[in-house]
Amino acid sequence: MKPSITVAVGAVAVNADAILLIERATDPSAGLWSVPGGHVEPGETLAEAVVREVAEETGLTVIAGPLIALAERISPTHHLLIANHHVEIIGSSQPRAGDDAAAAAWVPLDRLSQIELVPGLLEHLQTNGIVG
DSSP: OOOOEEEEEEEEOEETTEEEEEEEOSSSSTTSEEOSEEEOOTTOOHHHHHHHHHHHHHOOEEEEEEEEEEEEEEOSSOEEEEEEEEEEEESOOOOOOOTTEEEEEEEEGGGGGGSOBOTTHHHHHHHTTSOO
16 A cells, blocks of 8 residues: 655755754654654644644754655655755754654755755755755
8 A cells, every 4th residue: 555645844944064963763754764753633824833843853043944856755654745945943952852753963065965864855955955
């Protein structure tokens, strides 16, 4: 049986040549690094979901900015349609892992190719001008 499509969001925060990432604690992609994000709850807007997911996974408060692009990830168990948004951090920018994040950190943009990212993330960031 094919998995149903799930709508999800991702938050792209860049600060001083570093990007906010979380290490996923759960599947899909447990142990790999990704932008904060997750499923959109019923009745929730994409912007509301971005703000909630960042708070849950990093403890940071953000304002959801414009849509960067959509990404699609398909595996035997998951079919995700991910709306990635720019976000602006409000207040403290010191992340702390929470919810389904094993770790949260600001990662220098020039080190992204040296860490284990979720499949397709680096290419998505490059294609959309976040990383050179």
